[in-house]
Amino acid sequence: MSARILIVDDNPASVKMLEAKLSREYYDVISADKGRDALKAVAEDAPDVILLDVMMPGMDGFDVCRQIKKNPKTTHIPVIMITALGGRDDRAAGLQAGADDFLTKPVDDTTLFARVRSLVRLKRMLEQWRLREETSEKLGFQPDGVDIIDSGTDGHIVLVDDSTVQKANISEALSADNDRVSIVEDYQASGQIADLDGDVVVISLTTDVDVAMRLASRLRSIEQTRQVPILMIGEAEDLGHFIKALELGVNDYLLRPIDDQELIARVRTQVRRKRYQDRLQANFLQHLSMALTDGLTGLHNRRYFSTHLESVMNRLRQGGDQPVSLLMIDIDHFKAVNDTYGHAAGDKVLHEVALRILRNIRGFDLAARYGGEEFVVVMPDTPIEVALAVADRLCGKMASEPVALSDSMDKITVTLSIGVAISHKGVKTSEDLLKEADAAMYEAKRQGRNQVVPKPAADAWVTSEVLPG
Numbered sequence: 001m002s003a004r005i006l007i008v009d010d011n012p013a014s015v016k017m018l019e020a021k022l023s024r025e026y027y028d029v030i031s032a033d034k035g036r037d038a039l040k041a042v043a044e045d046a047p048d049v050i051l052l053d054v055m056m057p058g059m060d061g062f063d064v065c066r067q068i069k070k071n072p073k074t075t076h077i078p079v080i081m082i083t084a085l086g087g088r089d090d091r092a093a094g095l096q097a098g099a100d101d102f103l104t105k106p107v108d109d110t111t112l113f114a115r116v117r118s119l120v121r122l123k124r125m126l127e128q129w130r131l132r133e134e135t136s137e138k139l140g141f142q143p144d145g146v147d148i149i150d151s152g153t154d155g156h157i158v159l160v161d162d163s164t165v166q167k168a169n170i171s172e173a174l175s176a177d178n179d180r181v182s183i184v185e186d187y188q189a190s191g192q193i194a195d196l197d198g199d200v201v202v203i204s205l206t207t208d209v210d211v212a213m214r215l216a217s218r219l220r221s222i223e224q225t226r227q228v229p230i231l232m233i234g235e236a237e238d239l240g241h242f243i244k245a246l247e248l249g250v251n252d253y254l255l256r257p258i259d260d261q262e263l264i265a266r267v268r269t270q271v272r273r274k275r276y277q278d279r280l281q282a283n284f285l286q287h288l289s290m291a292l293t294d295g296l297t298g299l300h301n302r303r304y305f306s307t308h309l310e311s312v313m314n315r316l317r318q319g320g321d322q323p324v325s326l327l328m329i330d331i332d333h334f335k336a337v338n339d340t341y342g343h344a345a346g347d348k349v350l351h352e353v354a355l356r357i358l359r360n361i362r363g364f365d366l367a368a369r370y371g372g373e374e375f376v377v378v379m380p381d382t383p384i385e386v387a388l389a390v391a392d393r394l395c396g397k398m399a400s401e402p403v404a405l406s407d408s409m410d411k412i413t414v415t416l417s418i419g420v421a422i423s424h425k426g427v428k429t430s431e432d433l434l435k436e437a438d439a440a441m442y443e444a445k446r447q448g449r450n451q452v453v454p455k456p457a458a459d460a461w462v463t464s465e466v467l468p469g
Contacts, residue, residue, distance in 0.1 A: 002026060002028070002029040003018055003046060003120040004045065004048050005022050005028070005029050006030050006031070006032065006041055006051070007031040008035075008038040008051065008052045008056070008061070009033065009053040009055045009082075010057060015031050018107075019031065025113060027116075028118060032046055034056065034057070034058060034280060035056055035060070036059060038052070042077065043074070048077070048119075048120050048123050048124075049080065050079045051080050052080065052081050052082065053082055053083060054081055061083070061094070061134060064427075065098050066097050068098070070098075076123065076127070076276070078100040078101075078120075078123055080101045080103060080115060080116070081102045082102075082103050083102075083105060091259075091262050092259070092261040092265045095268070095269055100269060101252065103115070110259045111243065112457065113461060114242075114243045117246070118247075118249075120245040121249075124364075124381065126277060129284060131311055131315070132366075134311055135284060135308045135311050136283070136284060136292075151266065152268030153177060153179070155180070155267065156182065156196075156198045156273035157179050158182050158193055158201045158202070159174075160182060160184045160193065160201065160203045160212075162185045162204075162206060167204070170202065170204075170233075170263065177268075179222075185215075187206070188214060190218040190222060195224075196230065199233070199275070200229045200230075200331045201219060201228055201229070202231045203233070204233045205230050205241065213248070216248055216250050227274075227277060229231070229251040229270035229274050231251065231252045231266060232245055232254065233253070234255065235251065235256055252266055294369040296350055297351055297354035297369050299354050299367050299368060299369045300366060301368060302370055302371055304354065305376055308366055308450065309378050309430040309433070309434075312430075316423055320386065322382075323381075323422050324382070325382040325420065325421070326376065326377070326387075326421050327376065327390070327419070328370070328376055328420075328438050328441040329374065329375040329416055329417075329420040330417045330441055331350075331353060331415075331416060332348065332414070332416060333449075334349070337414070341412070345405045345412075348363075348403065348406050349414055352403045353375065353398065353414065356394065357394060361390060361394075362379075362390075366384075368445045383422070395415075395416050395418055398415060399450055417441055417445045419436075419437045419443065419453055420440055420452060421433055421434075421436035421454075422439055439455065440454060
């Protein structure tokens, strides 16, 4: 997973060592040796993750972190504080300053890389929601205070623990910080945990580590808990399990013996993150429902799609290093459906195609009804191989699963022609990308329909043939 990492440290040897390690993992690495320079780099270079040393002359790491997290434009950037200090008070202070994690020198490579990968995934997800918020503002909706800094207090914490003493101690510590704690003793009760609708789920590892890991995996697969932060608690010898947990989507972990202040600080960090994400999502959905959806299919309409695609392409032009893929989807012989079964059946087909598109794309991809029987999907940060795989899956499922018509027992087979285009040096605008995807879609029709075609070769873009349906 490619990302830009900012290292902030006044020790040249430490910077060189971290640069070498991260560069070997193919990260783009930049550095700063002073607090003020670090804030300038954050503003100008938009890093995905910041590795921040605590002990620096002038503005120390705690002050730098506070400045980053107070700025609405940078509050979503993950900060990992790294220091030679190993005391619990320092870790708690770093987390209270807004840091997303805290590592002690010398940093274990496996732990560092796992933390970076986990936080990059989180940042990319938040970035997509922020991009949609930006799109809404461009369409005239006023911002709703999404970036107001949350204290992270008064959260609802779901604690999964079957140890009488430990769950009592954790519950007491969190309750003292005005958190509401719900205790679940059954590690199989993922449904109960989902129903509790907590801000954070805290899972204590037991002697049977696998049961806790399976629970974390299950929570990440359930819609209600997919985005709920998970904090794990275990022993130092559980480090390997923690690394695996981060890959599964767990957000953080804490080692025993538990320090109450560190526990509270880490929980607050996760509560702040959850509320920030919830506000972004709620604002987006509210704006979407007001004016930017297609009434028949429930997808985004063409107006929203055009503005969103332009925002995505602008970000790419401003230095984004990940390609943008675009699917242009057309229902084959749609006029024949209307002529044979009526317009109500045609509406049913359009609605069903929209549902199947949504089921086969990722959460941060954007699907829209482009017009008539045409649909489009914007896939940010997506190489063409992934886009083609998604298109192939959608095309195959559509052809193999007939659509039931609501007013009869009839089922009809509906197929799709899909064109796939990807940003490259010759594509400078959203119109360029649309033109290439449209040309690929018409090539799919020319070749017989019910198939996926990537952007045609340059000499095959234009065809004088006009193909019906």
